[in-house]
Amino acid sequence: MSNIEANYIAKLRNSGLRPTKQRIKICEVLFNREKTFHFSISELIKIIQSQHNQKISLATVYNTVHAFRKKGYLKEISIGNDISYFDTNTSSHHHFYDEYTRELIDIDSQEVEIKKTPTPPAGKKIKDIEVTFKISKKF
Amino acid sequence: MSNIEANYIAKLRNSGLRPTKQRIKICEVLFNREKTFHFSISELIKIIQSQHNQKISLATVYNTVHAFRKKGYLKEISIGNDISYFDTNTSSHHHFYDEYTRELIDIDSQEVEIKKTPTPPAGKKIKDIEVTFKISKKF
DNA sequence: ACATACTTTATAATAGTTCTAAACTATAGT
DNA sequence: ACTATAGTTTAGAACTATTATAAAGTATGT
Numbered sequence: 001m002s003n004i005e006a007n008y009i010a011k012l013r014n015s016g017l018r019p020t021k022q023r024i025k026i027c028e029v030l031f032n033r034e035k036t037f038h039f040s041i042s043e044l045i046k047i048i049q050s051q052h053n054q055k056i057s058l059a060t061v062y063n064t065v066h067a068f069r070k071k072g073y074l075k076e077i078s079i080g081n082d083i084s085y086f087d088t089n090t091s092s093h094h095h096f097y098d099e100y101t102r103e104l105i106d107i108d109s110q111e112v113e114i115k116k117t118p119t120p121p122a123g124k125k126i127k128d129i130e131v132t133f134k135i136s137k138k139f
Numbered sequence: 140m141s142n143i144e145a146n147y148i149a150k151l152r153n154s155g156l157r158p159t160k161q162r163i164k165i166c167e168v169l170f171n172r173e174k175t176f177h178f179s180i181s182e183l184i185k186i187i188q189s190q191h192n193q194k195i196s197l198a199t200v201y202n203t204v205h206a207f208r209k210k211g212y213l214k215e216i217s218i219g220n221d222i223s224y225f226d227t228n229t230s231s232h233h234h235f236y237d238e239y240t241r242e243l244i245d246i247d248s249q250e251v252e253i254k255k256t257p258t259p260p261a262g263k264k265i266k267d268i269e270v271t272f273k274i275s276k277k278f
Numbered sequence: 279a280c281a282t283a284c285t286t287t288a289t290a291a292t293a294g295t296t297c298t299a300a301a302c303t304a305t306a307g308t
Numbered sequence: 309a310c311t312a313t314a315g316t317t318t319a320g321a322a323c324t325a326t327t328a329t330a331a332a333g334t335a336t337g338t
Contacts (some may be wrong), residue, residue, distance in 0.1 A: 094257075096257075096259060096260065096263070098263065105260060107257045108257075111255065111256075111257035112253065112255060112256065112257060113253070113254040113255035114251065114252070114253055114254065114270070115252040115253065115254040116250065116251060116252035117251065117272070118233075118235075118246045118247075118250035118251060118272065120235060120272070120274050121235065121244060121274070123276060123277055124235070124237065124274040124275065124276060124277055125274060125275060125276075125277040126272050126273070126274055127273045127274060127275045128272075128273040129270065129271070129272055129273070130270070130271045130273065131253070131268065131269070131270050131271075132268070132269045132270075132271075133256070133257065133259070133265050133267075133268055134265070134266045134267040134268070134269065135259050135260070135263040135264060135265055135266060136263065136264060136266045137262060137263060137264075138262055138263055138264040
């Protein structure tokens with residue numbers, strides 16, 4: 001068993017998730033990376049299928065991604081698409097989004113400063129602020 | 140023929156869209172309102188179906204909403220949902236979004252001021268900035 | 279090893295949306 | 309008005325993402 005794998009097993013156990021071989025595999029795909037990773041679940045399923053040494057069912061991938069999201073290992077981000085995107089970078093940050101290529105790029109939170117925020121409706125409080133900078137090719 | 144209807148017919152003709160009875164009906168539902176209107180296409184379909192004096196097919200509603208969007212009469216807005224939302228308010232503005240009730244509330248653009256914007260990636264320019272303030276019940 | 283609660287799985291179901299090809303219709307030119 | 313044609317609508321099928329179901333499988337504490 002590799003060091004990396006042992007690490008995922010420990011992490012899963014610590015958060016009350018049983019370290020099944022499916023979850024470990026998904027951890028490797030998601031977290032064993034240099035850069036942060038943007039994906040939709042169906043994209044993730046295709047990646048796992050293409051590494052055909054192990055088949056993981058549709059439902060398990062969905063269940064696992066949502067389990068990780070609930071544990072805070074993944075953050076669901078808002079873009080105006082019919083697909084939910086997730087991000088391995090769970091720290092507070094914003095995004096560039098190229099609507100043409102559908103490419104998402106992280107922006108460090110300190111790169112954006114909001115000077116004036118609106119007053120929330122009565123009885124509500126602001127829980128989160130997400131800024132999406134839509135970008136296009138410069139001509 | 141009412142004044143309002145004649146106005147929609149003129150608008151449609153001016154933008155190169157034939158003023159069919161379906162499009163006029165959809166104009167009335169969308170634009171003959173005091174306040175701006177947030178909707179998903181499936182919500183719009185339900186509204187039209189409930190005003191059962193005229194049936195409009197699924198495909199036509201989709202086609203029309205997208206035709207209006209392309210003409211700039213509707214603006215697609217970004218929220219992290221599996222449904223595309225549209226807004227009759229096409230002026231630049233931001234939103235409160237209550238993830239629990241799925242309620243969207245407009246924020247006038249002057250209520251938000253961004254002090255620091257990030258440098259876009261090489262060869263790209265910022266086309267639009269959308270800020271979503273996620274809100275929840277204050278306890 | 280055993281019991282049990284947690285997981286995975288194939289499959290069906292659901293929701294939103296787009297595609298298709300035939301029927302219909304607004305409009306310009308006669 | 310009549311006609312041709314390009315634009316439009318339609319029902320229904322198809323497609324994509326996602327969730328639900330219920331049975332089979334598995335990790336874990338004892």
